[in-house]
Amino acid sequence: MSTRLKNLVERLGGQLIGDETIEVIGIAPLHDATASQLTFLANSKLRAQAARTRAAALTLSPAEHEALGAEYHGARIVTDNPYAWFARAAQYFASLVAIPANPGVHPSAVVDPAAQLAADASIGPLVVIEAGAKIAAGAVIGAGCFIGRDVKIGAGTHLHSRVSFYAGCEIGARGIVHAGAVIGADGFGFAGDKGTWVKIPQTGRVVIGDDVEIGANTTIDRGAMTDTIIEDGVKLDNQIQIGHNCHIGAHTLMSGCTGVAGSAKIGKHCTFGGAAMILGHLTIADHVTISSGSLVPRSITEPGFYTGIYPLAKNAEWEKSAAIVRNLPAMREKIRELEKIIKSLSKESE
Amino acid sequence: MSTRLKNLVERLGGQLIGDETIEVIGIAPLHDATASQLTFLANSKLRAQAARTRAAALTLSPAEHEALGAEYHGARIVTDNPYAWFARAAQYFASLVAIPANPGVHPSAVVDPAAQLAADASIGPLVVIEAGAKIAAGAVIGAGCFIGRDVKIGAGTHLHSRVSFYAGCEIGARGIVHAGAVIGADGFGFAGDKGTWVKIPQTGRVVIGDDVEIGANTTIDRGAMTDTIIEDGVKLDNQIQIGHNCHIGAHTLMSGCTGVAGSAKIGKHCTFGGAAMILGHLTIADHVTISSGSLVPRSITEPGFYTGIYPLAKNAEWEKSAAIVRNLPAMREKIRELEKIIKSLSKESE
């Protein structure tokens, strides 16, 4: 399963400086790489470490190539984005050992005759596919998935085990959905009436674009009357909750345990740290970054980096500061009083 | 699938003012409704928009009916709670297009002969039902559900795909449980012993009342020695965690990602914003509202609206305010010092 450097740069781009016949069997971090592995330098603080690497070759940017100079003697692959090059090389090495899914329908699957399956789609054991569903070419439906009526699964999309797609929902091409994800459960909509709750039927769908990855046990609710939309290239980590009628812009990335309440409209190229919480009926501009654990209570109209986290401290210190936080209005009042006294003292002393 | 207004008010109540033969095919928000749809006015700020709606009819309160006067010329349905009326009308329209579940047991289901199934219950493909379980009339058990020993599923309750009920748990009538929910896993109970944890068997059950809705991937743990109780009409969104021995009062509503630690006793008619976190062994009164993202560390004895969230800011501003929050005790000390000096200065100047 080894590959020559020449082959890699032909596939992935980059300028090879050094012996193009060198064989590599994989990729590893700087400090770990052996003489048969590639490595990469994506952080200039690690330049000295890079100079000492035992790796077969080093992928780095033109600027680092200059800066490293003659300190490093091995083969180099120079590319504008070494980290992305590394990711693509890792994908290539992973593809060499991947076990392809079996095309066709496992005999234990329960597939409605009115579902449409591409001939080379792979339907795993104990999958249920209802009438009207369409599974496109090369899609892989893992063991125990549930695909409701009229669901559409795009070409090359891979559902891992035990994913549920409710009726009418769809996902585009080249998606990845991890185990236990639930796409299209009812949004949380009720009208209060004399102390009880009347359910508002959730008749919209979830519509997911191309190249979307959805983490394990993540849930995306269907819209109330219109659809919940996840645009192309969105990446959602595990245990994320997306409420009904949300719209998540292209290439936005959300870390684990993030929650988005209903009807939030989130821009493109946003990044959310873990367990961020976004309230509903608000708009977030493109290119916004939210820190882990922060709650977004209102619209954000400008790109930027936003945070709202109570600082961690030893519990005894927290007890003291938290008690004052509660009493901040009293403290402000005290300062105003002092200010007045000082003013009058100042006048007296004039 | 169209319906006359006359038919709707006969079913759902309300006073019809206008042409009762008008046919409508559905319901939509004010700004979206076409001439063949109903709409509703539930927020007086939208009155001007309501006056201009193209909808076939407008549902509104007596007060709004007065206020709108002759500004709006179409048919009106006057009712005390237009939003609840809208919800029920939407349910009616949804029922017209709903595909009924097939009564009977799918041949791929694995049902113990000692389970009791109502003749008209619908047991989906690849369901597992263990001995002693009882599935009542009209219940729907979705694909891939697991129903443990002696579980009781009430009349008309609908379990979507891949729901697990552990042994002995029960849910009442007309419930809805979304995909991936887990009812009755062991509560989290351990006794520490010389640095290791000894498991405390969780021998209670989960007992859920009537008209309860449970969101996708929500988990409700069984009690340690007594039961975890969810009363009638409770609505739980997705990815909620309810610890062992909790008691959730009737008609309480919890938004997504909320967590409730063990042995919390929560009142009736409470409302929890998303990702609220309630500690264990505490009591929350009826009619309490908790803001999203707030942590409830102690009992709440009075109804009201409670909040505890660090305010969001640009990260650079947050850095400054958070640094001061840590040092609030020092700031308070400084203010006290200033106060003393001012006092002595004031005396001198007397």
Next chain:
Amino acid sequence: MSTRLKNLVERLGGQLIGDETIEVIGIAPLHDATASQLTFLANSKLRAQAARTRAAALTLSPAEHEALGAEYHGARIVTDNPYAWFARAAQYFASLVAIPANPGVHPSAVVDPAAQLAADASIGPLVVIEAGAKIAAGAVIGAGCFIGRDVKIGAGTHLHSRVSFYAGCEIGARGIVHAGAVIGADGFGFAGDKGTWVKIPQTGRVVIGDDVEIGANTTIDRGAMTDTIIEDGVKLDNQIQIGHNCHIGAHTLMSGCTGVAGSAKIGKHCTFGGAAMILGHLTIADHVTISSGSLVPRSITEPGFYTGIYPLAKNAEWEKSAAIVRNLPAMREKIRELEKIIKSLSKESE
């Protein structure tokens, strides 16, 4: 199903003081125990209640035994850790009524011929086991589980319904994994490239030690290049998310909804309250306790109890204090101004 006290102390240790022929049928809390149940005193505040218990016997520490003296007349079991003794006694009583799993493979399970199953392992209905997987002696695989290629399930480990183990992951002996848990989904790793995200293949595994319990719908991601490690005796509650390449030290306990970002290294014997959030690429020492709802943004090098939670208040009061929190830098500036004025006033008055 009753047992003599003599039998219990022979099995579980402790010094029996009183009639060893007393028969008990179970265990209950102090206030609940009947004359045929055992109870225990683990909290000295409940000593007066213990003196009045109707229980058949009281388990307590040597110190409480002394303190209680002649106030209590019934049988006693004296042991250093009454709560752990209670837990083990409860386990014993639970074992008397437990329904053993059936050894062998349910006919509806889909097991690859190249999987290795111990003869006495129990493979439930509609389980999928792929090639190369090894299920050790006495393991129980619940209904609807998915066991990927080359997965190893240790001796006596019990997977409840609908658990997924991705290819290559493993768990040791005597583990418990609750319904819906997902072990080994891809870690969340992407390299940014011109506004899109390039997936970094996640080729490590999840390796879980012995005596680990994992809650319902909890997710543990596989490592990117090396493994995610969960050491012996770790206890994870429901809906926990563990990122790729994390290392969780032995006997650490995490309550529900906790999240741990990638590459966090957490010590042994730590305790995390519910919904704690731990950022990635940090280290937490042994014996650290984190309060519920706290975010850990940096390494913690000293054992201790840490907290960072915005204090809960009535919403109107919170509005006031939160507004000041935002303006703390201005308040500090004001205090500095006052300080200067006071200094100059003080000099004048000298």
